[in-house]
């Protein structure tokens with residue numbers, strides 16, 4: 001039987017079949033998890049429902065959740081509490097920055113754009129961790145998605161790199177806060193994967209080709225590989241690990 005049998009896991013951020021969160025969904029389903037989904041837009045909900053039907057994956061619940069709005073977070077988690085009760089896992093796979101901030105010089109980042117990227121991509125993890133921990137009364141695991149642009153300068157990633165650095169620091173502080181409730185918080189740092197969000201950053205092709213050239217494994221990663229690594233963090237196999245950032249990037253990060 002599966003590693004996640006009987007576990008209720010909330011997945012945030014399936015926009016379409018290419019989303020990293022969709023790769024994660026397949027891995028979690030494969031291990032027997034009961035899945036709850038959150039979407040920001042009605043449009044993504046429709047797409048998600050079709051996708052679940054096509055792949056014969058049942059959803060325990062689908063709720064609307066905009067991480068920019070505290071009352072939306074509160075409503076979503078109270079709906080989850082009423083319908084599902086206890087949860088054991090949360091997948092945070094959301095980020096946003098304005099298109100015009102993901103090109104050219106970081107020094108040109110606007111005040112607005114800086115704040116928005118941090119709000120949606122980093123503060124959102126703090127807000128949903130606070131809400132989710134109330135439902136994790138049997139312990140739990142929270143996993144977010146980050147990128148190496150937090151550690152190094154990646155052309156055009158700009159404000160998103162700075163927001164990801166904040167996200168990774170949040171993983172550590174949150175891990176300390178909720179560790180006493182037997183809740184773990186970790187991040188996956190994935191290599192570049194072609195998704196709608198990835199298309200928003202200029203120069204995706206260059207980023208992907210540098211991986212095939214330089215990474216020890218000489219190939220790019222896909223949503224399924226990130227899905228399996230995320231599943232590991234949600235399962236008891238990783239019960240001794242918290243506050244960690246795990247690179248799923250064909251080893252690219254070790255190369256100078």
Ligand code: 0WD
Pocket residue numbers: 012013014015016018019020021038039040041044065066067068092093094095096120145146147189190191192193194195196197198
């Ligand atoms: O190369 C890549 N694609 C990488 C992505 C490499 C390493 C990390 N990541 C990260 C991203 O930065 C992000 O944190 O993985 C995460 C998921 O990104 P993705 O799978 O590349 O992107 P996409 O398929 O566009 O999904 C992004 C989700 C969408 O989901 P919904 O369900 O809302 O359609 O983020 C959502 C976006 O709509 N999102 C929001 N969700 C809730 N509230 C919000 C918001 N305010 N804004 C964006």
